[in-house]
Amino acid sequence: MKVSRRALLAGAAGVVALGKTAAMQASQAPSDPSKVRGKPSRALGQRAPFEKPQRQPRGVASSGTPHQDLYGTITPADLHFERHHGGVPEIDPKTYSLLIHGMVERPMVFTLADLKRFPSVSRVHFLECSGNFGGRGTATELTPQQLAGLTSTSEWTGVALATLFREVGASPKATWFLAEGQDAAVLTRSIPVSKAHDDALIAYGQNGEAIRPEQGYPARLLLPGWEGNSNVKWLRRIELSDRPFMTREETSKYTEPMADGTARIFSFLMDARSLITYPAYPVTLSRGWVEINGIAWTGSGKIRRVDVSTDGGATWTPARLQEPVLSKAHTRFRHLWNWTGGEAVIMSRAVDETGYVQPTRDVLIAARGVSSVGYHVNPITGWLIRPDGTVVYRAEPW
């Protein structure tokens, strides 16, 4: 059906609409679908055979979410990013237990059934690996998945860690706790007790169902807004103390070198970041109105604003934010733009409720004082739209 594009300003609300003037021809009678019965109901649904979103494994230890294929804010559970240090263990929920001990009045062991008897809470939160920046080097053929696939958002359900700390009688002198996983790496991290009194959960539910194996089945620590590795999965032990434990993952890894030769440690907070997921590589854009959209998130609370530039950062316009904007959750932003065909660089910049502004690469490096930043890399990024409509990552050397 031959059509021509146009854009028109329509409606009292001044909504810019777009579409095609394809008047239906009387000769084009619709097909008759009534002669073929469709598929019957079944116990589990499947994706349409035309849709094949997939995580992209990087080695055996991680895989990223295909943001370029997604809408809204919820990440389907089988597309939630994964990152593990000794593979995904298989844990029988009947034998699972969580020990809480150390500086407590009553050391206790909780079964999964025990955890589920406590008052529960459900909250939508993002998780993000602190190493979630795939933009190093000069590669331009990078998808949103490659650039920032190691973040995802789910509705988590579990019991507040503060509830369990009251149950065991945590000592008021305890300021840190160790979280230990039941994976082959026995991943351990030291966490300030204050986070338990803020919003930490022991989560056993994800997007309505039991948490998935790669996300810590049957139960994990959830520290909303804090770097992924501290949200210890397959959680089997918590030990309260009055000092951090200085584990392998906070000495040899997950620290950031600073200009003076020391290393930043316990850098839990994930700062504000945004990512345009459409248009992005490998899309080829056609001229006319296009809704630029993407996700923004911050470990500090709610996203206050996302600015979009379509001129390489010379000017910025606030995007529409999808309501409800939830704390420490992906927020979808959208900005309508008329691409008239020239070369253009589109970029996004998140601002969170604390006033923190997503930095440029140069600002980020200047703040750290070193150029070899490995973790917590959240610079403003962009996409170059070429005159032929192809879209590539607008790389800066890193």
Next chain:
Amino acid sequence: MKVSRRALLAGAAGVVALGKTAAMQASQAPSDPSKVRGKPSRALGQRAPFEKPQRQPRGVASSGTPHQDLYGTITPADLHFERHHGGVPEIDPKTYSLLIHGMVERPMVFTLADLKRFPSVSRVHFLECSGNFGGRGTATELTPQQLAGLTSTSEWTGVALATLFREVGASPKATWFLAEGQDAAVLTRSIPVSKAHDDALIAYGQNGEAIRPEQGYPARLLLPGWEGNSNVKWLRRIELSDRPFMTREETSKYTEPMADGTARIFSFLMDARSLITYPAYPVTLSRGWVEINGIAWTGSGKIRRVDVSTDGGATWTPARLQEPVLSKAHTRFRHLWNWTGGEAVIMSRAVDETGYVQPTRDVLIAARGVSSVGYHVNPITGWLIRPDGTVVYRAEPW
């Protein structure tokens, strides 16, 4: 590990906690998981082999959501209920089109790519089949899935129907539109145009990904809060008119007989309802503190309150509602209760923002004037907890 139950009042907030006094014995060293590497990363996650939630097909044309297995508010896409009238068609998104014609200035055909170029919106909404009441007869061994499995909640993404109506230049005299599906039943319903100006969407996204086949892939009509069948799936045609079309599905079906021998027609709105999903058949409860929880929803907007009774309706207490309470979406409610072992009937009652109160069976029948109500059946329901802890549906003859 031998444990004894107890309940304790802990913390300044007066939170009632529950748990076990299982002090860890020093002899019980934790197992060493470090000798077995876990599974590597992969392109698509899978459920833990211990978790087998399933829809329950009733014949070939429907299957219900296993509410007893779920947490929070989001329904995993492969567990979203399905109801169809000619099976689930397979539609190639490349050949999909939506015709909008009738009382419009410019009849138009939109491809799926066209629909995706318009400004989009994401919103969390429930869907519910108007025949979603499985409590008829005297059966007591009914699960939440059997009782009310034909409702689910997703985050939907699509284009506002009002946007498309502006694009085609809908006549101000058009008061109804026909929505026609591309399934073998060519399901058609007449919908007031006012719903398009309220909150109707053409949805192509569900829980972050492309809409699933049973939910209308690649695009469906979404009429938040209105009975499922009017949310026409596999939508291929919309025709605007100044009167309803009186289709098969609104004459022979989807009407309610009234006392005077007439039938109620165009009864789109799904009234407020609630359902305790735990404890429920077939759980066997153990004594002590238990968090009664469930879902409540209303087509009229937000749930204002859910009352819970643990004495068969003699007294009621407001449950905690999980924030954020979203409009026309499942809302999780929770109520902590100490079951001391006697026989008890637990019930829930939803109140929505309009003040509508979920009725008893008798009130519902009296309001209609007839006892053979087939659609829109939303009475207060309960679960009988027997002294041995077994839980059954507290049936009233229907």
